[in-house]
Amino acid sequence: MTPKYCANCQGRLRKMSLAGHVRFGCPQCGLVAYGMVRLGVAALLCTRSGDIVLVKRALQPGFGHWTMPGGYIEEDETPRQAVRREIHEELGIAAPQELSLTGVYREASPGAVTIVYQGVITDERPHVLVESLNVRPFAISQIPWSELYFLSTRDALHDWICRHASY
Numbered sequence: 162m163t164p165k166y167c168a169n170c171q172g173r174l175r176k177m178s179l180a181g182h183v184r185f186g187c188p189q190c191g192l193v194a195y196g197m198v199r200l201g202v203a204a205l206l207c208t209r210s211g212d213i214v215l216v217k218r219a220l221q222p223g224f225g226h227w228t229m230p231g232g233y234i235e236e237d238e239t240p241r242q243a244v245r246r247e248i249h250e251e252l253g254i255a256a257p258q259e260l261s262l263t264g265v266y267r268e269a270s271p272g273a274v275t276i277v278y279q280g281v282i283t284d285e286r287p288h289v290l291v292e293s294l295n296v297r298p299f300a301i302s303q304i305p306w307s308e309l310y311f312l313s314t315r316d317a318l319h320d321w322i323c324r325h326a327s328y
């Protein structure tokens with residue numbers, strides 16, 4: 162979705178070639194209309210026995226597929242606040258005290274990028290809430306790779322497993 166008018170001077174945007182990319186820009190003031198990137202967060206949550214908690218989505222896109230709990234960052238949140246909120250909203254549990262960065266991943270949908278944090282959940286049991294059909298921990302050998310939805314879920318799990326390859 163490309164805007165027609167410049168957000169700075171309201172001039173009509175035109176296609177321009179900039180550093181090898183064709184982009185829309187303003188011939189009057191030089192503003193370049195870069196595409197919007199939407200930032201999401203997701204949580205790679207591990208139980209103390211080393212299983213990974215996945216959520217079966219009750220919403221489109223990806224209805225019926227497994228993903229990590231996550232969602233978009235609100236404008237007034239830090240990424241860590243967003244992932245803590247999503248863990249609470251989707252699993253009904255408090256987020257782990259310690260959350261470390263797993264990585265930053267591109268999604269299949271253009272402009273969507275997901276920041277993935279990892280942490281260990283201790284004694285609390287995740288619940289099935291409105292946004293999910295099921296929530297459960299999976300042993301690494303049982304991860305339903307063909308039923309995962311977001312690229313961030315697949316790629317972050319892959320990275321996490323490679324880093325923990327000692328077992």
Ligand SMILES: [Zn+2]
Nearest residue numbers: 167170187190
């Ligand atoms: Zn302009």
